[in-house]
Amino acid sequence: MRTFLALLLTLLAVPVVAQDMLPPAPYAYQQLDDPALETQAQNLMLTLRCLKCQSQSIADSDAPMAGDMRHQVRTRIAAGENPEAIRAWMVERYGAYVSYKPEVSASTWPLFVIPLVLIALVLFVLSQRLRRRA
Amino acid sequence: MKRLRLVLWGVVAVVACLFGLFAFQLSRPKDDVVVSAMIGKPMPQFDLKPSVADRPGLSTRDLMDGKPKLVNVFASWCVPCAAEAEQLAALEQNGAVIVGIAIRDRPQDVAAFLQAYGNPFTRIGADDISEVQLSIGSSGVPETFVVDGKGIIRYQHIGDIRAENIPQLLQELRKAES
Amino acid sequence: MIAELGLAALWLAAALAGLQLFAAVIGLIGKGDDAEGAGIAGLVRPAAIVQALLCALSFGALLLLFARTDLSVLLVATNSHSMKPMIFKLAATWGNHEGSMLLWVSVMALSGGLIALVERRLPVRTMIATLGAQAFVGLGFYAFLLFSSNPFARLAEPVAEGQGLNPLLQDIGLAFHPPTLYFGYVGLSVAFSFAVGALLTRQVTPEFARVMRPWVLGAWSFLTIGITAGSYWAYYELGWGGWWFWDPVENASLMPWLAATALLHSASVLAARDALRAWTIMLGVVAFSMSMIGTFLVRSGILTSVHAFAVDPERGSFILALLTIYIGGALVLFALRANTVAEGERFSILSREGALVVNNVALSAILGIVLLGTLYPLLTEAFDVRVSVGPPYFNPVGAIFFLPMMLVLAVGPMLRWRNDRLERIRWSAIGLLALPVALAIGLGISLKIDLLPLLGMALSASVAIGSLMPLRGRALRRVPLATWGMVIAHFGVAVALFGMSADTAFQKERLVAARVGETVQDGPWSITLKSVEPVAGPNWTAIRATLLASYDGGPVQESHPQARSFWAPPQDTSESALLTRWNGQLYTVLGGEAEGDRWQLRLWWKPFVTWVWYGGVLIALGGALALIGRVSGDLKRRRAQARNIERRSAGDPLMENPA
The missing domain is CATH 1.20.5 (Single alpha-helices involved in coiled-coils or other helix-helix interfaces)
Incomplete structure (x- = not known):
């Protein structure tokens, strides 16, 4: 019993996550000077998934890797790259998982067809239940 | 009705x-792993400065010398990276050429890490802002990629290498040779 | 001793639930006319009441164990710590899987007891069927607790110290967020039981809707508060200023809310017009299904979430089995009884029920979208493809149904039942529909903001005005409480919608590495980093910044964000600090130390963000008022009826001696 408990306790104890000692990447916590570009970067960062976290965008995470990804986004935006091109760059490396914005593809088409079916269904139900004024 | x-x-x-x-x-x-989508694609262009004094840095050109290699993405602050040191040594003994990419790491920490756990690497590049890691679709440490002689990524192993993974990695290296 | 007592009470309660179910089945089979059957059926109500008391006792025992930090109990040892403040010791009772399930069955048993005690309007057989269904659902959860999640399990030897509680959860907002949600979920189980009871006895009547309505109102108000509190907690605790992430766990709480909102409105139509019978039954089943699916998704860990809680696939299997029995069972029963629920007549577009149908259909469609987006990654994972569905999907696709619904919400409440005359409402309706268009064009030209927040702001004005229309031309003192509830809840929707849109459109973010003494601007605020010093709490140490902030040159206010390190268990968190004004909040976070004696500061000026939660509170308040209005109305009617019978029997000799 005691060994079982000891085992249990080690399993339950949350280990201090091993953390690196380097300072964050330059643009992890630093905004771009041009507010318009920063807005572009911010909007993109909100829709890219932090790969080290549980379901958070890289704009909402303190994970060092999220910081490095923000750095990538900001420097690329500053270099004049289009936000969607940067998203495509990420997707090329990590697959569709990295982007919170699903694109129509062989594996995601139901996400877009079902809402259309829902619209049709809503209109149908309304036409069945409602009549013009008597 | x-x-x-x-x-x-x-x-x-x-x-x-x-x-x-x-x-x-x-x-x-x-299944929580994020698999790289770069397998079958060429290694992106990069040129990393040396991470420690006694090993050269790593660039894309170094991976295109005709010989397949293991690219080990690691860090001294990562616990499983220490755990896989033994397996890396075994791979080295079996003739694998291993190069390292040290993620977000200080030179003195990497040196101490290699001192403690052994140094199977022929080259170690320092990736201070995870730039190369991001560009090859790696989402954590440790990860090990098999890259063929032309610099094409052939295989990705996620997490620490266990003893039972060694044959697989050696086989992937042989496959990359042809 | 206390733990054993709690466990014994729980077993007894489960046994009583079994008795309650057995008696109900006998009662229903026996048609109620043979004396023996009626006698056994008479046990249903007392069984429900005693069961409620035993559950309360059991939960009280667990509370006491946590209050005393009894480290010989496994659950206490793994979830509490002697150094924790008392309030968090108590909150730890339900801050874990076993305790929260015990809370769940306790609330469920209390609801059942309350129905048994007070509800006299339904036909006896429907009542028996309802309590039987309640006992049947309860039994599954008792089995879950007793066989796979015993909260009272003892350790062979007590440990010296407890394992603590996740520091992120040591927060007053979060201490009360889960129980509020459970009250909502469990309240919906009552609606579910009523729906099943009505189906079993084929009594889907307006009276059934009236009896069910207060329970839906109550559950819905609790859900609203729970979601609002959860959103506020995520907002200030996660440290990045977001208040809704479309995370699977958030969606899991939103889905029952959407279903309950629809149910609330369709029950109104059923109560007033004896129509939408099948639809109301369906929503009754769906609402509780969503609660259970939500619980399943959160606990089984099959979805990746930032709020993952008590994850365990084995428990997931148990909940899935319960899901299949109850939800599958109810749906099959419904399909078999489809012929007993007649479809009502068609409604006029220009009537209250017409507007409510639009509301119902739109809410159901939004529910469909949220369900689809939440579960879709699960579907593709079955084929080893991983995708992510997030705000860029939910926001625009949800808006397709949400925005038209808001237009109808602006006009709907002033429509009359049955058939309204166009002439009566023509000008107000045109005004309410034209206002958002004009506002949207005006705002769109003068400010550069995205389409969705723009439309949201424009519509919120319409909804706000429209929500007050039912009060027009009435003596405010004589407006019934239920109508006040509707007005306030709808007004709350407008307030929340405005808050969401305004914050999205106008928030100002500033990330700086500041030296002590340095002043930075964020929107209308100027903020000076005065000092950074270490502080210590009961189970943490922290560095704390003192910021001096002034809004638009106004008086200086202090703000104290902290970077905290807990040591039981060890974990780092950042404690944001908020400065609240009527028109928004300044949100400050202290990050790490940067080069050259600088400190990372994250500053957000979030205009009108507080309105999101004020709106949520108003919506819940509206629900509570409507609940009080309905219940007191029912009580008054009941008393009047009783008086009538008395008077008649006293004054009319025929009644006295009908023979």
Whole structure:
């Protein structure tokens, strides 16, 4: 019993996550000077998934890797790259998982067809239940 | 009335499918790894400065010298990286050429890490802002890529290398040779 | 001793639930006319009441164990710590899987007891069927607790110290967020039981809707508060200023809310017009299904979430089995009984029920979208493809149904039942529909903001004005409480919608590495980093910044964000600090130390963000008022009826001696 408990306790104890000692990447916590570009970067960062976290965008995470990804986004935006091109760059490396914005593809088409079916269904139900004024 | 009944049986069918999906997903272990989409594609262009004094840095050109290599993405602050040191040494003994990419790491820490756990690397590049890691679709440490002599990424191993993974990695290296 | 007592009470309660179910089945089979059957059926109500008391006792025992930090109990040892403040010791009772399930069955048993005690309007057989269904659902959860999640399990030897509680959860907002949600979920189980009871006895009547309505109102108000509190907690605790992430766990709480909102409105139509019978039953089943699916998704860990809680696939299997029995069972029963629920007549577009149908259909469609987006990654994972569905999907696709619904919400409440005259409402309706268009064009030209927040702001004005229309031309003192509830809840929707849109459109973010003494601007605020010093709490140490902030040159206010390190268990968190004004909040976070004696500061000026939660509170308040209005109305009617019978029997000799 005691060994079982000891085992249990080690399993339950949350280990201090091993953390690196380097300072964050330059643009992890630093905004771009041009507010318009920063807005572009911010909007993109909100829709890219932090790969080290549980379901958070890289704009909402303190994970060092999220910081490095923000750095990538900001420097690329500053270099004049289009936000969607940067998203495509990420997707090329990590697959569709990295982007919170699903694109129509062989594996995601139901996400877009079902809402259309829902619209049709809503209109149908309304036409069945409602009549013009008597 | 007939229509309502039909709709309801339809709902029952959909819900049954949904619960079936739940049961299927429960029955298998949750897979949290993010696989790189770069397998089969060439290594992106990079040139990393040396991480420690006694090993040169790493660039794309170094991976295109005609000989397949293991690219080990690691860090001194990562616990599983220390755990796989033994397996890396075994791979080295079996003739594998191993190069390292040190993620977000200070030179003195890497040096101490290699001192403690051995140094199987011929080259170690310092990736201070995870730039190369991001560009090859690696989402954590440690990860090990098999890159062929032309610099094409052939295989990715996620997590620490266990003893039972060694044959697989050696086989992937041989496959990359042809 | 206390733990054993709690466990014994729980077993007894489960046994009583079994008795309650058995008696109900006998009662229903026996048609109620043979004396023996009626006698056994008479046990249903007392069984429900005693069961409620035993559950309360059991939960009280667990509370006491946590209050005393009894480290010989496994659950206490793994979830509490002697150094924790008392309030968090108590909150730890339900801050874990076993305790929260015990809370769940306790609330469920209390609801059942309350129905048994006070509800006299339904036909006896429907009542028995309802309590039987309640006992049947309860039994599953008792089995879950007793066989796979015993909260009272003892350790062979007590440990010296407890394992603590996740520091992120040591927060007053979060201490009360889960129980509020459970009250909502469990309240919906009552609606579910009523729906099943009505189906079993084929009594889907307006009276059934009236009896069910207070329970839906109550559950819905709790859900609203729970979601609002959860959103506020995520907002200030996660440290990045977001208040809704479309995370699977958030969606899991939103889905029952959407279903309950629809149910609330369709029950109104059923109560007033004896229509939408099948639809109301369906929503009754769906609402509780969503609660259970939500619980399943959160606990089974099959979805990746930032709020993952008590994850365990084995428990997931148990909940899935319960899901299949209850939800599958109810749906099959419904399909078999489809012929007993007649479809009502068609409604006029220009009537209250017409507007409510639009509301119901739109809410159901939004529910469909949220369900689809939440579960879709699960579906593709079955084929080993991983995708992510997030805000860029939910926001625009949800808006397709949400925005038209808001237009109808602006006009709907002033429509009359049955058939309104166009002439009566023509000008107000045109005004309410034209206002958002004009506002949207005006705002769109003068400010550069995205389409969705723009439309949201424009519509919120319409909804706000429209929500007050039912009060027009009435003596405010004589407006019934239920109508006040509707007005306030709808007004709350407008307030929340405005808050969401305004914050999205106008928030100002500033990330700086500041030296002590340095002043930075964020929107209208100027903020000076005055000092950074270490502080210590009961189970943490922290560095704390003192910021001096002034809004638009106004008086200086202090703000104290902290970077905290807990040591039981060890974990780092950042504690944001908020400065609240009527028109928004300044949100400050202290990050790490940067080069050259600088400190990372994250500053957000979030205009009108508080309105999101004020709106949520208003919506819940509206629900509570409507609940009080309905219940007191029912009580008054009941008393009047009783008086009538008395008077008649006293004054009319025929009544006295009908023979």
